[in-house]
Amino acid sequence: MPREQAVKARKERNAALVEVMLLAAMADGQVSQVELQTLLRRVIERPEFEGTKPEELNALVVASAQRLSKAHDMEEILASFRARLPDHKTRMLGFGLAAAIAFSDHRATRTELGLLKMFQAALGISEDEVARIIDVIEGGGSLAEALGEPLERLYAEVMVLVSAADGKLKEAEARELVESFASDPLFHNVSPERAQEFVSEAVSALMAEGLPQRLQVLAHGLTTHAQRVKAYRLATKIAHAGGQEPSAGEQRLLHILQATFGLADDEVERMDRQA
Numbered sequence: 001m002p003r004e005q006a007v008k009a010r011k012e013r014n015a016a017l018v019e020v021m022l023l024a025a026m027a028d029g030q031v032s033q034v035e036l037q038t039l040l041r042r043v044i045e046r047p048e049f050e051g052t053k054p055e056e057l058n059a060l061v062v063a064s065a066q067r068l069s070k071a072h073d074m075e076e077i078l079a080s081f082r083a084r085l086p087d088h089k090t091r092m093l094g095f096g097l098a099a100a101i102a103f104s105d106h107r108a109t110r111t112e113l114g115l116l117k118m119f120q121a122a123l124g125i126s127e128d129e130v131a132r133i134i135d136v137i138e139g140g141g142s143l144a145e146a147l148g149e150p151l152e153r154l155y156a157e158v159m160v161l162v163s164a165a166d167g168k169l170k171e172a173e174a175r176e177l178v179e180s181f182a183s184d185p186l187f188h189n190v191s192p193e194r195a196q197e198f199v200s201e202a203v204s205a206l207m208a209e210g211l212p213q214r215l216q217v218l219a220h221g222l223t224t225h226a227q228r229v230k231a232y233r234l235a236t237k238i239a240h241a242g243g244q245e246p247s248a249g250e251q252r253l254l255h256i257l258q259a260t261f262g263l264a265d266d267e268v269e270r271m272d273r274q275a
Helices: 002-025 033-045 054-070 074-084 088-102 110-123 127-138 143-147 151-163 171-183 192-209 211-221 225-239 248-261 265-274
Strands: none
Touching: 002 033, 002 054, 002 074, 002 088, 002 110, 002 192, 033 054, 033 088, 074 088, 074 110, 088 110, 088 127, 088 143, 127 143, 151 171, 151 192, 151 211, 151 225, 151 248, 171 192, 171 225, 192 211, 211 248, 225 248, 225 265
């Protein structure tokens, strides 16, 4: 049941994100080719839509357009967005996607700007956050930069994946995970509350999307060799927690991570010895 709920929440979130973009595209009465291309490009670059097949995306766009056409008024639509985008991060993402559509031809119309102001108020986006998002979009950057999506969250997810490799979290692994957040310089700017949020998000994503999907997201987010080495080193610390040898499931996951990150055997052997 938890997995089914997580999958449902993911589908509802993604539908809301597509609807936000469609509204922005239709704000001035017509959807231009540039706006449509921007919509598709932004969807493809976002990990939330990772693994979505072209036919699934097409069906999602059609269903989203139908849903919008049946809404009684804008307040109903905005209330639906708030319900399906429950946390501030996804609300910022929704606003960012809408802004990317509005500024796709390098200048937003008065109608599009009015719609963005409406989204800002409804989703609780601050003026500073709006300015940061618009600056990144106008500079041709990725929304990940505007949203401030931290590498720490991806590192935390790697540790969670190893912890869950056997289907249960051992006491030593839980202790090692907490100690990593408390003592590793990688996480020195992460508060205990934020750390717990990272772990909860990782668990929810794994339940909703499965391991292959999350590995794709990690590969997409950890792009440099140094980042991937750091991630694998954290994984080995969890697998060797309490001075024990990794289980068969953990060994299998470590091999998968090595292949996903493209790490050499000698690098992996060295990190395993140091764990």
